[in-house]
Amino acid sequence: xxxxxxxxxxxxxxxxxxxxxxxxxxxxxxxxxxxxxxxxxxxxxxxxxxxxxxxxxxxxxxxxxxxxxxxxxxxxxxxxxxxxxxxxxxxxxxxxxxxxxxxxxxxxxxxxxxxxxxxxxxxxxxxxxxxxxxxxxxxxxxxxxxxxxxxxxxxxxxxxxxxxxxxxxxxxxxxxxxxxxxxxxxxxxxxxxxxxxxxxxxxxxxxxxxxxxxxxxxxxxxxxxxxxxxxxxxxxxxxxxxxxxxxxxxxxxxxxxxxxxxxxxxxxxxxxxxxxxxxxxxxxxxxxxxxxxxxxxxxxxxxxxxxxxxxxxxxxxxxxxxxxxxxxxxxxxxxxxxxxxxxxxxxxxxxxxxxxxxxxxxxxxxxxxxxxxxxxxxxxxxxxxxxxxxxxxxxxxxxxxxxxxxxxxxxxxxxxxxxxxxxxxxxxxxxxxxxxxxxxxxxxxxxxxxxxxxxxxxxxxxxxxxxxxxxxxxxxxxxxxxxxxxxxxxxxxxxxxxxxxxxxxxxxxxxxxxxxxxxxxxxxxxxxxxxx
Amino acid sequence: xxxxxxxxxxxxxxxxxxxxxxxxxxxxxxxxxxxxxxxxxxxxxxxxxxxxxxxxxxxxxxxxxxxxxxxxxxxxxxxxxxxxxxxxxxxxxxxxxxxxxxxxxxxxxxxxxxxxxxxxxxxxxxxxxxxxxxxxxxxxxxxxxxxxxxxxxxxxxxxxxxxxxxxxxxxxxxxx
Numbered sequence: 069x070x071x072x073x074x075x076x077x078x079x080x081x082x083x084x085x086x087x088x089x090x091x092x093x094x095x096x097x098x099x100x101x102x103x104x105x106x107x108x109x110x111x112x113x114x115x116x117x118x119x120x121x122x123x124x125x126x127x128x129x130x131x132x133x134x135x136x137x138x139x140x141x142x143x144x145x146x147x148x149x150x151x152x153x154x155x156x157x158x159x160x161x162x163x164x165x166x167x168x169x170x171x172x173x174x175x176x177x178x179x180x181x182x183x184x185x186x187x188x189x190x191x192x193x194x195x196x197x198x199x200x201x202x203x204x205x206x207x208x209x210x211x212x213x214x215x216x217x218x219x220x221x222x223x224x225x226x227x228x229x230x231x232x233x234x235x236x237x238x239x240x241x242x243x244x245x246x247x248x249x250x251x252x253x254x255x256x257x258x259x260x261x262x263x264x265x266x267x268x269x270x271x272x273x274x275x276x277x278x279x280x281x282x283x284x285x286x287x288x289x290x291x292x293x294x295x296x297x298x299x300x301x302x303x304x305x306x307x308x309x310x311x312x313x314x315x316x317x318x319x320x321x322x323x324x325x326x327x328x329x330x331x332x333x334x335x336x337x338x339x340x341x342x343x344x345x346x347x348x349x350x351x352x353x354x355x356x357x358x359x360x361x362x363x364x365x366x367x368x369x370x371x372x373x374x375x376x377x378x379x380x381x382x383x384x385x386x387x388x389x390x391x392x393x394x395x396x397x398x399x400x401x402x403x404x405x406x407x408x409x410x411x412x413x414x415x416x417x418x419x420x421x422x423x424x425x426x427x428x429x430x431x432x433x434x435x436x437x438x439x440x441x442x443x444x445x446x447x448x449x450x451x452x453x454x455x456x457x458x459x460x461x462x463x464x465x466x467x468x469x470x471x472x473x474x475x476x477x478x479x480x481x482x483x484x485x486x487x488x489x490x491x492x493x494x495x496x497x498x499x500x501x502x503x504x505x506x507x508x509x510x511x512x513x514x515x516x517x518x519x520x521x522x523x524x525x526x527x528x529x530x531x532x533x534x535x536x537x538x539x540x541x542x543x544x545x546x547x548x549x550x551x552x553x554x555x556x557x558x559x560x561x562x563x564x565x566x567x568x569x570x571x572x573x574x575x576x577x578x579x580x581x582x583x584x585x586x587x588x589x590x591x592x593x594x595x596x597x598x599x600x
Numbered sequence: 601x602x603x604x605x606x607x608x609x610x611x612x613x614x615x616x617x618x619x620x621x622x623x624x625x626x627x628x629x630x631x632x633x634x635x636x637x638x639x640x641x642x643x644x645x646x647x648x649x650x651x652x653x654x655x656x657x658x659x660x661x662x663x664x665x666x667x668x669x670x671x672x673x674x675x676x677x678x679x680x681x682x683x684x685x686x687x688x689x690x691x692x693x694x695x696x697x698x699x700x701x702x703x704x705x706x707x708x709x710x711x712x713x714x715x716x717x718x719x720x721x722x723x724x725x726x727x728x729x730x731x732x733x734x735x736x737x738x739x740x741x742x743x744x745x746x747x748x749x750x751x752x753x754x755x756x757x758x759x760x761x762x763x764x765x766x767x768x769x770x771x772x773x774x775x776x
Contacts, residue, residue, distance in 0.1 A: 587657045587734040587748045589762070 099123045099493060101151075103168070105186035106498045106507065112529070114161035114188050118143075118168055120153045123493050126172040129179060129267050129283060131155055136164025163189035171269055177288030177332040178479075179267045205272040206265045207480065213259035214476035217296065219469065220252010221352075225303045225318075225325045226360020232318040234357075234382050237375030238364025245363065246304065253300035260284040260293045288332040295328035322360075326352035334417075334483050335401050344404060347397045354394035358387055359468050366461040369446070369454050376454060377446075384443050391435075404485060411484035414600070420481055424474045431467045434460060497578065499592040504532055506580050506592050508539075514599040515573045521564045522555065522580055536583040537563040543576050550579075573600035623735045623747045625765040626714070633723040633772035635664075638733060639716050640765060645709035646739035653703040653738035654715050657748075659731055664688055664720035665697035670713075673705040686722040727771045730757075732764040 102121040105111050118133075131143040131153075145156035153172070164187065171181040227245035231238050261275050264284030274280055284290060299321045306317035330336050330348040338344045361383055368379035402421060412418035438460050445453035495513030499506050507523045520539050526532040537555040542548055548571070555563035570576060579593040626639035638656075645651045658665055663686050669675055678699040685694040700717060707713050725731060734748035749760040757763035 583746070586655065586736055586746075589746065589748050591749075 099180075100170075100182055100184070101493045102496070103184040103186075105184075106496075107184040108186070108498050108500070110187045110190065110500055112189070115157060115186070118155040118157050120155070120168075120170060120172075120184070122151050122153070122172065122174075124174050125151055126153070126174050126180070127286075128153055128170065128172050129286075130169070130171040130181075130269065132169045133157060134167040134169060136162065136166065140169075161188060171267070173267055173287045175288065175337045177263075177290075177292070177337075178334075179269075179287070181269060203266075203269070203271060206262060206270075209272060210259065210262040210266060210479060211473075211476050213255045213262055214479060215469075215473050216255035217252050217259060218472040218476060220248050220250075220255060220300065221296065221325045221329075222356050222359040222468070222472070223363060223465075224249030224252050225299055225321050226356035226358075227363050228303050228306065228360070229318045229322045229356065230361040230364045232315045234361055234386065235364040235368050235379040237368035237371060237379045238366075240371060241363045241367035249300055249303045253297060253304065256293055256296045256300065260290065263287060263289045263293075288337075292328045292332045295324055295331060299325035299328060322353065322356055326356060334478060334486070335405060338404050338483070338485055344401070347400050351394060351397040351401060354390045354397065358390045358394065361387065362461050362465055362468070366458050366465075369458045369461070372451065372454060380443060380446055380457075384439055388439075391432075405483035407484050407488060415481070415484045417478065417481040417483045420474055420477050424471055427467055427471045427474060431464060431471070434464055434467070438464075495596050495598065497594040497596050499580065499594045500527070501590060501592055502527060503588075503590045504534075504582050504584065504592065506582070508578055508580060508594070508596075510570070510578070510596065510598070513596070515570050517567075517569050519564065519566070520553070520555075520568050520578075521558075521562045523562050524580075524582060531561070532582075532584070533557075534582045534584050535586070536581075538581040539565045539568070540579040540581060541568070541570065541576055542579075543572060543574060546572050546574060548572070570598050573598050622763055623737065623745075623765050625733070625767050627767065629768045629770055630721060631770040631773050632721050632725045632727050634721055636719050636721050636767065637716060638719055638767070639714050640733070640735060642707060642713050642715065642737065644712075645707060646737060646743040646745045648709050649739040649741070649743055650709060650711075651707040651737045651739055651745075652705060653701060653736075654705075655702075655736040655738070656700045656715070656717065657734040658698050658700070658719070659733060661686065661722050661725040662719045662731070663693050663696050663722055664718075665700065666718045667700045667702075668716040668718070670702060670705070670715065673702040676701040676703065684724075686724060688720060688722070721769065723772060725769055727769050730766040730768050732766040734764040 099122065100120060101123050104117075104119045105115055127148065128146060131146060133141045133143055135141065141158055143155050143157065147154045153170075155168075165185060166188065167183050167185050169181075169183045171179055173179045224245055224247075227241060227248065231242060231245065261281055261284055264270075264280035264282070265272065265274060267283040267287055268274075268280060270277065270280055285293075302317050302321040302324070306314050306321065326349050329352045330345045333348070335348050336345050365379055365383050369376045406412060406415075406418055406421065412422055438457055442453050442457040442460060446457050492512040492514065494509050494511040496507060496509040499508065503526075505525050505527055509521050511519045511521075522537065522539070524532050524534060524537065537557075539553045539555055540550045541553075542550040553565035553568050555565045558564050574597075575595050576598050577593060578596050579591055582590045582592065584590055621643040623643070624641050626641055627637060630636040640654070640656065642651060642654060660683050663682070665677075667675055667677065677697045678701065679696060680698040681695045682693070682698075685692045687693070702715055721731070730751075732750045734746075734750070736748065737745040739745070745762075747762055747764050749762045750764055751757055751760060757766065
């Protein structure tokens with residue numbers, strides 16, 4: 069029975085790891101909503117300033133301009149105005165195609181990267197830019213460090229709290245608890261470096277670089293690391309002093325460690341923050357109390373006798389309350405983050421949540437088994453039941469580790485809430501031809517009713533007033549034939565079409581039929597990505 | 601499933617505005633350096649509405665344009681300068697008709713008619729190419745059908761939604 073259970077647990081754990089490795093979604097919160105010059109634009113003279121607009125406030129980590137000859141210049145002069153980043157370009161820009169490569173960090177501490185292309189004079193060959201690929205060694209290092217940090221926090225700090233406050237009989241476990249605390253501290257320090265690598269897009273070999281650590285510290289995650297380290301240090305020095313000081317230290321360390329998790333991450337940056345941050349805090353504290361008590365309980369049961377019975381009695385009285393609070397806080401976080409039921413299946417974030425829920429279901433089943441079958445006989449003094457209970461706790465611990473591994477994968481998946489926010493942003497595209505050029509904007513950039521507008525200029529940037537403008541939308545892949553909408557010229561000079569419904573998400577062809585004169589029609593076509 | 605069905609219905613409802621029968625030239629081929637009778641066949645009006653005006657743009661290299669009058673239609677010849685001077689049987693010609701407008705008539709959507717021009721195709725036109733005459737049909741309420749698209753390099757008229765009628769140019773007849 070134990071063999072079998074153990075093996076399936078290992079399988080679940082390995083499947084979890086494999087699954088996490090398969091997540092490729094590299095999107096994160098802040099999304100680029102506009103750039104000047106626009107992506108793909110051709111400008112006559114070198115721009116005096118470059119600007120990038122984002123959906124959220126950001127701070128720049130790396131800004132580089134790749135010149136037409138492939139040479140890269142680091143752009144150090146910039147001004148940040150809320151969501152708009154104004155960057156001073158080098159003075160000596162020549163003709164040709166330039167790539168502005170940016171890497172910024174959004175409010176939740178996660179870096180986002182991308183690039184926009186513009187040409188001076190005429191478009192040339194696009195200089196090669198190495199980007200977009202996922203740096204797997206860094207990603208795996210970040211993930212492992214996070215799993216070990218969690219283990220340190222929940223088994224180490226949580227374990228210490230349990231020994232000091234709930235299960236003094238589990239003091240035999242203090243060595244393991246101290247080891248977990250130490251490991252957690254080391255992993256937390258390392259994760260700062262890995263975060264820096266991720267922030268700068270640097271390879272694992274650059275870990276010794278000072279700039280990497282500074283970059284890691286500069287993100288929101290830096291705060292989390294500092295708070296976690298403080299909690300670990302406190303927990304590490306505390307066990308030597310039992311009594312009141314030790315108890316107080318373990319409590320402070322528990323609260324600070326949980327608070328650290330509320331300082332950065334997807335959940336803490338979600339609105340409303342007054343609710344989300346405390347929810348993360350409560351979620352973390354209750355996990356610590358529950359999971360932390362597992363190891364001391366196992367040791368107390370091994371010792372047996374009164375210590376074991378007393379420990380078990382307390383654990384089974386307190387933990388159901390703890391798990392109830394934990395579940396409520398967790399549900400709240402999940403509802404805010406996932407928003408729609410369908411997103412559980414359609415997004416990587418939702419999938420991670422499903423895997424986590426599945427593991428939790430197994431864990432709860434086991435907990436129920438312990439509570440109502442083994443515990444009763446163990447409390448009555450059945451030695452066999454107590455041993456079985458001890459083994460079951462080890463299996464529970466493994467499942468808990470697997471849950472940490474899955475939860476750590478959230479670091480790489482933006483929640484559906486953030487995806488929806490990005491989808492609500494307008495999509496725009498710039499089309500250039502030798503007869504006319506247009507900037508087309510669809511608001512919002514997702515399926516459903518949209519507002520479509522276009523600014524039409526002649527190729528030399530002088531105003532152009534066509535006789536007639538028609539938008540034509542089609543999606544050949546989905547078998548949707550062209551749908552036409554006549555545009556009306558607005559007072560501000562833009563052409564706008566109403567009653568446009570984009571029925572499906574995906575790659576849509578947007579065409580602008582511009583009747584320049586009675587006998588001259590220019591068709592401008594581009595593909596835009598419509599979010600679900 | 602429902603979403604997909606709705607999408608299809610929406611696409612059908614919106615996408616059916618495209619006309620299928622084009623204005624075309626009856627005589628599909630003509631040698632350069634010769635007189636050509638351009639017979640424009642107009643098969644229908646604009647989405648159920650009658651055609652009141654037919655406008656034909658004369659492409660560069662086509663000179664000595666003489667439209668055939670039609671009963672019930674007013675003829676207008678819009679003249680202007682050509683891009684260069686063309687040789688018309690030994691006479692240099694640098695200006696002439698650039699657009700012909702038949703107006704004031706009413707050709708029902710369920711009726712057919714022909715509009716005829718006699719033109720001279722100068723030798724400056726390239727044999728082997730197709731010469732296009734953009735045509736606009738105007739209907740009441742500002743509606744119009746514009747057969748004005750000219751295929752770009754590598755495109756055929758079949759690729760276009762609104763192809764301008766064209767005539768394939770042949771080598772000049774020998775001994776002229």
